Amino acid sequence: MSQKNIPYKTYLEESEMPRQWYNVRADMKNKPAPLLNPATLKPVAFEDLRPVFCDELIKQELDDTTPYFDIPEEIIEFYKMYRPSPLVRAYFLEKYLDTPAKIYYKFEGNNTSGSHKLNSAIAQAYYAKKQGLKGVTTETGAGQWGTALSMACAYFGLDCEVYMVKCSYEQKPFRREVMRTYGANVTPSPSDKTAVGRKILEQFPGTSGSLGCAISEAVEAATAKEGYRYVLGSVLNQVLLHQSVIGLETKTALDKLGEKADIVIGCAGGGSNLGGLISPFMGEKLRGEADYRIIAVEPASCPSLTRGKFVYDFCDTGNVCPLAKMYTLGNGFIPSANHAGGLRYHGMSTVVSQLYDDKLMEAVSVEQTEVFEAATKFARVEGILPAPESSHAIKVAVNEALKCKETGEEKTIVFGLTGTGYFDMVAYQKFNDGQMSDYIPTDEDLEKGFATIPNIF
Numbered sequence: 001m002s003q004k005n006i007p008y009k010t011y012l013e014e015s016e017m018p019r020q021w022y023n024v025r026a027d028m029k030n031k032p033a034p035l036l037n038p039a040t041l042k043p044v045a046f047e048d049l050r051p052v053f054c055d056e057l058i059k060q061e062l063d064d065t066t067p068y069f070d071i072p073e074e075i076i077e078f079y080k081m082y083r084p085s086p087l088v089r090a091y092f093l094e095k096y097l098d099t100p101a102k103i104y105y106k107f108e109g110n111n112t113s114g115s116h117k118l119n120s121a122i123a124q125a126y127y128a129k130k131q132g133l134k135g136v137t138t139e140t141g142a143g144q145w146g147t148a149l150s151m152a153c154a155y156f157g158l159d160c161e162v163y164m165v166k167c168s169y170e171q172k173p174f175r176r177e178v179m180r181t182y183g184a185n186v187t188p189s190p191s192d193k194t195a196v197g198r199k200i201l202e203q204f205p206g207t208s209g210s211l212g213c214a215i216s217e218a219v220e221a222a223t224a225k226e227g228y229r230y231v232l233g234s235v236l237n238q239v240l241l242h243q244s245v246i247g248l249e250t251k252t253a254l255d256k257l258g259e260k261a262d263i264v265i266g267c268a269g270g271g272s273n274l275g276g277l278i279s280p281f282m283g284e285k286l287r288g289e290a291d292y293r294i295i296a297v298e299p300a301s302c303p304s305l306t307r308g309k310f311v312y313d314f315c316d317t318g319n320v321c322p323l324a325k326m327y328t329l330g331n332g333f334i335p336s337a338n339h340a341g342g343l344r345y346h347g348m349s350t351v352v353s354q355l356y357d358d359k360l361m362e363a364v365s366v367e368q369t370e371v372f373e374a375a376t377k378f379a380r381v382e383g384i385l386p387a388p389e390s391s392h393a394i395k396v397a398v399n400e401a402l403k404c405k406e407t408g409e410e411k412t413i414v415f416g417l418t419g420t421g422y423f424d425m426v427a428y429q430k431f432n433d434g435q436m437s438d439y440i441p442t443d444e445d446l447e448k449g450f451a452t453i454p455n456i457f
């Protein structure tokens with residue numbers, strides 16, 4: 001198939017798995033702006049975050065200078081259940097596109113949670129256990145994060161309380177049952193278990209909930225109970241740090257194959273898989289050792305990088321969490337219905353935001369229907385049924401490969417295939433029935449979201 005006889009799948013040996021996470025902030029000249037305490041508008045300090053997050057995770061969150069963190073042995077042991085993950089040479093997709101480009105994807109869907117989120121869930125559960133906590137609380141929208149966290153908590157014997165956005169709770173009963181099977185306590189949000197939930201129910205009886213509301217409930221539940229902390233599945237620096245295993249493995253595998261990436265592509269919701277995948281490549285770029293084109297892909301319905309503002313905003317709709325300087329559509333922005341639930345966040349990781357603002361990477365937005373067209377083609381030629389989120393990266397990888405076909409360039413394209421789409425069959429059904437819509441927010445729609453950004457900078 002290829003001159004170099006590159007295998008379809010490259011697996012590293014267990015002994016070649018990374019032993020340290022890489023913190024790309026250490027190599028950034030312009031550091032991401034600090035989180036601000038909403039009460040004082042001063043940068044958050046360790047003590048501010050202690051009631052909400054685990055101590056060790058706060059240290060990781062606030063550390064902009066240490067380049068490498070040792071991965072604890074217990075986490076490496078768990079990683080071995082589903083890592084190293086394969087780097088796949090997409091020969092069949094290349095053939096189908098008739099492109100001279102070489103396409104690789106790093107597949108993170110090979111675990112029961114079906115996505116990369118387990119990489120950080122297990123780390124966060126480990127530090128909670130080590131601190132002697134009883135349990136953790138979190139929110140979940142589409143359900144991937146809640147599933148990953150319940151697996152991680154089951155492993156370490158921690159209690160896991162998941163506030164699941166009510167409409168997902170009702171629409172995705174199978175996701176909910178996976179979480180319950182792993183021992184999690186799943187509550188539809190808003191609920192009457194928390195003060196904030198009761199207040200919302202009183203104001204908006206019959207509401208189907210939102211991620212912002214579920215976050216507020218999960219934070220309240222964690223701070224109200226002795227021995228509990230809140231954990232988050234994306235956006236935060238610590239999550240990007242844990243997700244660096246994706247990029248480190250990818251880089252090692254490419255080096256072994258004697259390949260050099262020209263373009264690295266990832267989908268961007270809160271920025272964690274993208275931040276993790278690109279980190280070692282971005283590190284080389286920041287240190288002036290190599291150059292790469294790095295592309296973030298987001299849905300046209302929730303275009304935080306391509307149409308958002310780079311300002312301080314609340315991380316949650318309830319405005320209880322710290323403020324972050326990030327590309328944002330406004331904490332009150334409500335994206336139109338889009339089936340890539342994991343990409344419907346109003347903001348973006350501060351690391352990714354800063355790198356993008358410094359023009360070290362690009363961002364593009366794509367529409368839902370073209371994403372599902374790419375997803376379906378990919379499923380038919382490469383076998384894997386991709387998650388709608390991951391399919392955003394597929395779409396742009398395909399676009400870049402087709403450009404190579406025009407120019408005859410033999411570029412090497414690497415993208416992150418973050419997960420599988422088995423729980424997204426309602427979305428595929430809509431697509432198959434020709435009933436999928438592509439609502440792109442107008443400038444007026446965006447203005448309504450921008451109006452919810454606090455007036456700070």
Ligand SMILES: *Cc1c(COP(=O)(O)O)cnc(C)c1O
Nearest residue numbers: 234269270271272273342389419
């Ligand atoms: C959550 C999720 C994403 C988006 O989250 P990021 O933090 O931006 O990586 C992408 N793909 C899948 C499969 C997900 O579950």
